[in-house]
Amino acid sequence: MELQTIIQQLQATRTSLLDTITDLSRAQLNAKRKQPSGWSICEVCQHLAKTEQLYVLVIKKALKSDEDASTPPRSLEFLLDRSRKLEAPEIARPTDEILERDELVDRLNRSRRQLDELLNQLADPSILSKKHAVHPVFQEMLLIDWIKSLYLHEQRHINQIKEMMG
Numbered sequence: 001m002e003l004q005t006i007i008q009q010l011q012a013t014r015t016s017l018l019d020t021i022t023d024l025s026r027a028q029l030n031a032k033r034k035q036p037s038g039w040s041i042c043e044v045c046q047h048l049a050k051t052e053q054l055y056v057l058v059i060k061k062a063l064k065s066d067e068d069a070s071t072p073p074r075s076l077e078f079l080l081d082r083s084r085k086l087e088a089p090e091i092a093r094p095t096d097e098i099l100e101r102d103e104l105v106d107r108l109n110r111s112r113r114q115l116d117e118l119l120n121q122l123a124d125p126s127i128l129s130k131k132h133a134v135h136p137v138f139q140e141m142l143l144i145d146w147i148k149s150l151y152l153h154e155q156r157h158i159n160q161i162k163e164m165m166g
Contacts, residue, residue, distance in 0.1 A: 010147075014108070016158055017154060017158050018105060019103060020158055021161065022101075024041065026052060026100055028165075031102045035166065039094060044094070044157050048111075048154055050091075051150070053111045054092060055146055056111075059146060063127065068131065070132075071142060073129070074142070076148055079153055080155060089136040125145075128142065128143040128144040129143075133155050
C-alpha cells in the first residue's frame with residue numbers, strides 16, 4: 001500500500017473517531033466500563049494519542065538505523081477482529097485522569113501533527129518499506145506497516161467506543 005493511501009486512511013479514521021466522540025458529555029467520555037480492567041472512552045482516546053506518539057519516536061529512531069529490513073510486509077487486518085483480545089503494553093496505557101473533550105481532542109491533534117511532520121519530512125517515502133523496528137506486541141515490522149497499523153488500531157478502538165455507547 002502506498003504511503004499516500006495510508007495517509008488518507010489515517011485522516012479518514014481520525015475524522016471518524018472525532019465525529020464519534022464529538023457529542024459526548026464529560027460524564028459519557030469518562031464513564032468507567034463494567035469490567036474492572038475496562039477503559040472509559042476518554043482512556044481509549046488517551047491510549048490512541050499515546051500510541052501514536054510512541055510510534056513517531058520508534059519510527060524516527062528506526063529511520064536513523066543503517067540496517068535494512070529483511071522482514072516481509074505484514075497483513076494487519078487481524079487488528080480489526082475485536083474477538084481477539086490484545087493487551088496494551090504498559091507504556092501505551094492511559095492514565096485515569098478525567099479529561100474534557102477539548103483536552104482529549106487536543107491530545108489527539110498533537111499526536112497526529114507529530115506523525116504528519118515526520119511523514120512530511122521524508123525525502124523518499126520508500127524508505128518506510130526498507131526499514132523496520134520491533135513492535136512490543138507484533139514483533140518485527142516494516143515501518144510502513146507500523147504506520148498502517150495506526151489506522152487499523154484506531155478503527156478497532158472506534159468500534160470499541162461505539163459498543164460502549166450502546
